[in-house]
Amino acid sequence: MLAGCLAVAALAGCTGAPPDPDRPRPGQVDVGDPYVPGHGNGGYDVAAYRLRVRYDPADDRLTGHATVTATADAVLSRFNLDLAGLTVTAVRVDGTPARHARDGRELVVTPARGLARGARFAVDVEYAGVPTPVESELGVGGFLATPDGAVALGQPDSAATWFPVNDHPSDKATYDVEVTVPDGLAALSNGVPAGRSSSGGWTTWRWAERAPMASYLCTLVIGDYRVTTSTHAGKPMVTAVAVGLPADGPAATSIARTGEIADFLADRFGPYPFDSYGGIALADGRISYALETQSRPVYGPGFFLAGPNTEVVAHELAHQWFGDSVSLDRWGDIWLNEGFATYAEWLWTEHGGGRTAQRTFELRHAATDWSRPSVDPGRADMFGAAVYQRGALAVHALRRTVGDEVFFRTLRTWTAERRGGNATTADFVALAERVSGRRLGAFFDAWLVGGTAPAPP
Ligand SMILES: [Zn+2]
Numbered sequence: 001m002l003a004g005c006l007a008v009a010a011l012a013g014c015t016g017a018p019p020d021p022d023r024p025r026p027g028q029v030d031v032g033d034p035y036v037p038g039h040g041n042g043g044y045d046v047a048a049y050r051l052r053v054r055y056d057p058a059d060d061r062l063t064g065h066a067t068v069t070a071t072a073d074a075v076l077s078r079f080n081l082d083l084a085g086l087t088v089t090a091v092r093v094d095g096t097p098a099r100h101a102r103d104g105r106e107l108v109v110t111p112a113r114g115l116a117r118g119a120r121f122a123v124d125v126e127y128a129g130v131p132t133p134v135e136s137e138l139g140v141g142g143f144l145a146t147p148d149g150a151v152a153l154g155q156p157d158s159a160a161t162w163f164p165v166n167d168h169p170s171d172k173a174t175y176d177v178e179v180t181v182p183d184g185l186a187a188l189s190n191g192v193p194a195g196r197s198s199s200g201g202w203t204t205w206r207w208a209e210r211a212p213m214a215s216y217l218c219t220l221v222i223g224d225y226r227v228t229t230s231t232h233a234g235k236p237m238v239t240a241v242a243v244g245l246p247a248d249g250p251a252a253t254s255i256a257r258t259g260e261i262a263d264f265l266a267d268r269f270g271p272y273p274f275d276s277y278g279g280i281a282l283a284d285g286r287i288s289y290a291l292e293t294q295s296r297p298v299y300g301p302g303f304f305l306a307g308p309n310t311e312v313v314a315h316e317l318a319h320q321w322f323g324d325s326v327s328l329d330r331w332g333d334i335w336l337n338e339g340f341a342t343y344a345e346w347l348w349t350e351h352g353g354g355r356t357a358q359r360t361f362e363l364r365h366a367a368t369d370w371s372r373p374s375v376d377p378g379r380a381d382m383f384g385a386a387v388y389q390r391g392a393l394a395v396h397a398l399r400r401t402v403g404d405e406v407f408f409r410t411l412r413t414w415t416a417e418r419r420g421g422n423a424t425t426a427d428f429v430a431l432a433e434r435v436s437g438r439r440l441g442a443f444f445d446a447w448l449v450g451g452t453a454p455a456p457p
Contacts, residue, residue, distance in 0.1 A: 001155050001338070002303075002315050003138060003289045003383055029080055029106055031168045035331035035379040036156050038105060040168025041080040044070040047120075048173050051163050054180040054202070055187075055222055060145045062086070063128040066163045072119045078110040082160040082167035084142070086129035094121050107164050125164045134161060137383050139288045146284045148244075149185055149223030153291055153298055156331060159215035169214035169327045170422055179220060180204045186225040188240050190218060190294045192276045193229065209294060211274050212420045214327045219293035221280050226252075232259035237277040238296065244283030250304040254313055255279035261310060262317050264351060265344060269318070270412040273325035273419055279313065292319030292341070310352070311345045318344030326418040332376040333425050335448065338383075339374065339391020340411075346392060361396045364389050365456055373449040375425050394447035400457040401443060402436045410435040 031040035050067040068081065084105040091100040093111035101108045107125070115121055131143035131150075134157045141154020142161030152162050159165045166173075176194070179187035183203050191209030198204075209218075225240040226247060237259060241252045258279050266272045278296035287300035290312050297316035303309045322344075323337035346357040372386035374394060381387070399407040410432050414423075417431070425448070433440050446454040 001138060001289055001291050001319075001383065002312055002341075029103075031170055033168060033170075033330050033332075035382060036168065039082060039156070039160075040171060041082065041106075041166050043074055043076050043079045044072050044121075044166070046070045046166050046171050046173040048176070049163070049165070049218075050176045050178075052178045052180075053162065053220075055150055056182065057145070057149050057185070057222070058182075060130045060150075061128065062131050062143070062162060064126070064163055066123075066125045066127070066165075068123045068125070068164065068166075070121060070123070070166075072115040072117055072121065074117050076111075076115040078108060079115075081107045081109065081123070081125070081164040083107040083125075083127070083164040084134070084160045085132040086127045086162075088125060088127045088164075090124070090126040092124040095124075098123075100125075105160055123164075127164070131161050134158075137380065140286050143220075144284075144286065146223055146282075149181070149187075150220070151222075151282060151284065151287060151298070152218075152220040153287065153293065155216050155291055157216075159218055162220065165215045167215050169216060169331075170329050172212035172214050172327060172420070172422070174211070175207075175209040175213055175218055177207045177209075177218070177220070178204055179207075179222065181222050184224075185222055186227050186240060188219075188221040188225065188227070188238070188280055188296065190296055191274070192236055193238060209274075211294070211325065213294045213324070217292065217294040217324055219280075219291070219296065219298055221282070221298060225280070232277050233263070233272070235272075235274075235276050239279050239281075241281045242283035242301075245281055245301065245304075250306075250308040251281035251299065251301065254304060254308045254310050255281055255299065257310055258313060258317065261314050261348065262320070264348065265314070265318055265321070268347065268408055268411065269321045270415040273320060273415065279316075290316050292316045292323055292337075294324045295320065311348060314344050314348035315341045321415045325420060326415060327422045329422040329424050331379070331382055334377075334382050335374040335387045335391035335394075336423065336425060336428060338388045339395050342388045342392035343395040346396070357396060361393060362456070364393055365453065368393060368453070370453045371451050375448050390448070394444065397447050397454070397457055398432060398440075398443070401440075402432070402438065406436050 048069040053064040091098045099110040133144040134142040143152045160167045177189040181187045187205035189207035194206035194208040224243040227240045230237045274295040276295045280298045290299040303312045318341040322340035346360045374391045
């Protein structure tokens with residue numbers, strides 16, 4: 001994610017990640033992540049979501065049918081999904097009607113028969129209503145109606161506003177998304193385009209994301225868009241620019257460089273991790289941020305007001321490795337996403353003949369408030385400068401300390417070994433020590449959480 005301006009504040013941190021909590025218990029109504037109380041659920045692990053939604057901008061009404069395929073972690077007599085607003089009309093578990101109740105943003109499902117530990121099961125949820133957007137530190141998110149359609153976007157809040165979900169990045173899954181909209185509108189989501197068909201004045205757009213995806217990275221963009229489909233490096237590339245933006249304006253020309261920038265990053269971070277590429281440029285100024293939605297980042301219009309901006313594209317594309325393919329396990333580790341994405345901006349700027357990464361490091365080092373930690377910054381500061389800039393300072397300091405060869409080999413090993421999974425700060429520290437053959441605990445303590453400026457290496 002990249003916001004127009006960053007809030008800053010402090011909270012004491014500890015080195016590495018907080019100890020990995022036990023997996024949530026069956027029936028537990030969240031995963032115990034203090035940044036997002038109520039998010040996620042215990043008792044099961046989702047493998048796949050199949051979402052079939054219909055949206056009519058005329059009355060803002062969403063009708064959905066979600067099929068959630070999961071494996072029980074334990075014997076389950078009931079379980080929860082996250083769903084904010086909307087009305088559930090039917091729930092089936094393995095085809096049999098199940099009892100269901102709502103408790104705030106929890107959908108409580110009681111199957112006719114209990115589920116055995118290890119059982120693979122499918123939950124069908126039929127639901128409808130007018131979705132409600134949510135406010136978070138980023139600004140407005142979730143499912144937001146726009147003049148010509150809608151956008152579903154946000155971090156960490158988004159998915160539960162439009163489908164029933166185990167809404168925490170620690171439970172990644174594949175997604176098939178079918179979106180039915182009035183003829184003439186585009187309906188974009190993540191992954192590979194999987195066909196389109198029209199009937200009775202409605203068009204269904206189908207998308208398939210086959211790599212595991214965190215729920216907040218699932219997006220939906222509906223409206224009047226210029227959609228361009230091409231091939232890059234043998235994979236589909238789908239970009240979309242709102243018709244409210246000029247066809248050859250700065251947003252369009254910036255996201256047109258997606259393939260080139262992804263290749264630049266792949267040379268440094270390892271192979272591009274997904275089956276498709278893309279980007280979506282919005283015209284609605286209420287979206288004041290850009291988000292690394294998997295394989296197809298979404299960009300608010302504010303990034304392109306002053307002209308082309310490929311730094312934001314580099315930032316969101318870097319997240320495809322750092323955040324999307326390798327996802328955090330707890331939001332307190334968000335520097336693992338934002339520190340590397342910010343560092344990718346520094347690398348891209350240097351590549352384009354601008355300020356060198358070393359010079360950016362020197363300037364940022366002098367300007368940083370070292371009382372604020374990168375690790376566990378607190379929910380209110382999860383998008384703060386300590387996460388982005390101090391995180392990137394730590395990344396560059398690691399490079400200076402271990403040398404370019406070991407540094408880039410560490411990044412490529414990380415993206416290869418953790419591809420499609422989740423990881424913690426402690427995991428990254430351990431890997432950096434393994435690849436470099438050096439003890440780096442004190443180094444990371446100083447750069448990520450220490451209260452005074454470390455000497456530049
Ligand atoms: Zn970011």
